[in-house]
Amino acid sequence: MMWVLLTIVFFLLRVAPGDPVSAAVGGKLNEQALDARRAALGLDRPMIVQYLEYLGNVVHLDFGKTISDNRPVLDIIKDQGGATLTLTLGAFVFALVIGLPLGRLAGRYRDTPLDAGIRIFGVVSYAAPIFWVGIMLVLLVVKVFPGWPTNDIGSVVTKFTVQPKTHVLLLDAMLSGNQDAVLDILKHHVLPCLTLGLLLSGVIIRLVRVNVIQAMKGDYVEAARARGIPEGRVIRKHAFRNALVPVITVIGLQIALTLSGAVLTERTFNWPGLGTELVQYVTARDYIAVQGLVTFFAIIVVIVSVLVDILNALVDPRVRY
């Protein structure tokens, strides 16, 4: 899995027109000077040699240093990863808070106007471009709460006062006991997390709805009704809980969607995270940086998949055997 992805990323970057040297200094130096720079970076060697060297380094968790500004890729991940982490976690919270109850309502009141409304909401929030949703939310919020922060992860004051310790700004603020800073950072999180969360909630709504409908037809649901269990409890404990089992799996797989959505969200809200960095490095044709960041994303997806399997086993006793 990982290897396939690494290979695709490696060759895709090299097939794309342009290279790091011409992107950085193209037009300013003559052709010989450019070639000399390429040779210095090892880019003149056969592609297969570069490929094998790259694979070897990744196995040792060595992502190398960026070509354009000579930063270790691991440092980028350390410094900017925290912002992306809190953004995606916050988005998941919003997605679950919006998606689970709405999906359950739509499933329970299937084929009613309520169901239709929720489904339209789900489709729209899934299909609408992130930057559009983001800008619409900004316009709306600015109108209602004029002082609400609409970009970056914290105000300038917050960023200066909070002592960096964990590379996660929100955590640093909490550790330093600076309540104003925590509040400020949380406020900054609301709009980006909501924007990304809406995208995810569209998937969750549809998924939960279908699974609730499926589970409501379940034999054990009818049996529970036959024992006189109140309808609300039948839905909650029998239909909904069973509907969640497949939902957990699919939500876990949505981590990939979330990360790609995070890249766009970060651009929209000028968020100092990995997505913003990634876009910059792609523009600079910085092979090493892009390879490193994409590999990191892939590792995250794999880790989350494993966590989802563990979570599934916790929820469903049948998986434990």
Next chain:
Amino acid sequence: MTPIDLQEEQPTDVDRGPVLEARDLRVWYGTDRGPVRAVDGVSFALRRGEILGLVGESGCGKSTLGRGLLGLLPDGAARDGELRFDGRDMLALKPREQHAMRGRDLGMIFQEPLTRLNPLMRISEHFSETLKTHDKTISRAEIERRSLEALRTMGIPPTRFRAYPHEFSGGMRQRLMIALTLVLRPAFVVADEPTTALDVLVEAQIIRILHDLRRDYDTSLLLITHNLGIIAEACDRVAVMYAGEIVEIGEAREVFTRPRHPYTRELLRSTISLRTTGLNYIDGAPPDLVEPPAGCRFHPRCPDAMNICASRHPVDRDHGAGTRAACWATDLVQGLVTLDDHEAAPLPREEISVADEA
């Protein structure tokens, strides 16, 4: 299977009146083509501790009747007529009151035990949920005591109380379902083909358990099945259902030895046993319940059909020995009706095929 002696105990307290009484009960489903008359004017009474068998072909309305008695019907289904439990008019109750009666007064055992338990809940959780629903103040110790007692009656060791459903075999799960139904001690239980999904040895075991219910729990049982052997083994009385109607009802022995209705007779002839030398079946298919045939619903397939059968619905009559049946031909043989020559003439073949097509 050890033969179960039907004479060993007879229901005694007739004076308390029937536990369940249906009079002209109808259950119709709404469809695009019009209402499906799945149960159409059914009347019977069930005494305390009595086991009534309900037989008939697939699609004749057996399961709908069973579910209709509990009010466990899908959206778009309606009940009409009269249904009394312990003298109370069930159809006049509010949905909430009906819901509260399910489990506590009216129980149900289903056909496929494998999928009837919530896979995410322990057996103990099923029991405590069920008991708590009907008694909010019940203590944890009481829940455990009553659950374990119900499990013991079904031969399930108390060590399995906290296990999950998937850790049990099919037969054990059906016994769990029965225990879960009986822990509330309902006065009336519908068992909808409880052994169809199980192998024969387990089947005998389950039938024995159901047969013993009245001794342990004083429960009346409506046993739905298409296995006539089960009826003969376990039931006091039997009702034969065809196309949404009960065509014959009476003491099981009486009905099996002297069937009054041609459909019952043909059904018995179709039973396969070691003595069977050829296979018998009833020509044709069960009728469409949206537009059932006029007159007697069985007339297009009936070997004894007369002209009157195609035009006038037979009357439900007492045929002696506690048996009631609705059939013109039997009425005529028994001298209960007098018909003119045209009415009593055999129904011409052509008409059979025409009616069959309809």
